[in-house]
């Protein structure tokens with residue numbers, strides 16, 4: 001029996017670099033496993049939704065009969081970390097031929113919002129947006145692959161990271177709302193596990209003192 005009360009983080013394994021997310025978490029000593037079925041979802045404390053293609057992820061959720069179970073877990077405050085297409089899936093609304101989104105994270109996004117020509121770029125992300133523990137003031141390198149752009153921030157959303165320098169200087173690219181974390185880039189593709197570490201901290205805090213997602 002596990003009496004450590006430690007966390008079990010699932011990684012939605014429909015599409016995209018899910019194996020890499022599992023590896024990053026496991027390298028940090030966190031119990032992590034792939035989630036493809038309602039039973040696997042029910043077994044985890046938190047979920048990473050990787051990047052890929054949001055329409056494909058949405059269809060796969062439907063096929064896997066995960067659409068409603070995931071909606072219920074999100075509504076009950078399960079911590080989730082959406083990266084790139086995963087952020088689109090969590091968002092309130094998405095422009096540009098987007099699939100229906102969960103509306104869990106109160107941001108709107110524009111798919112491929114950095115321009116269709118720009119398939120990929122690496123940008124420096126300024127993480128001095130606060131609320132980040134040991135990351136405060138730090139920088140991350142972000143791999144943006146046909147990344148969504150955040151076009152609206154809800155009142156309860158905190159910006160944790162912004163692009164630093166370049167054409168899109170100051171754009172919000174890492175956001176948090178309660179137990180939900182979102183990044184428009186792929187944090188699993190760089191050697192820096194800082195955002196995963198932050199998510200793990202968030203999950204531990206959420207399990208220790210379950211938070212509500214809505215204000216009183």
Ligand code: GLN
Nearest residue numbers: 051052053054084085146
């Ligand atoms: N452009 C993709 C979409 O709209 C997201 C790309 C990604 O996750 N790297 O779903």
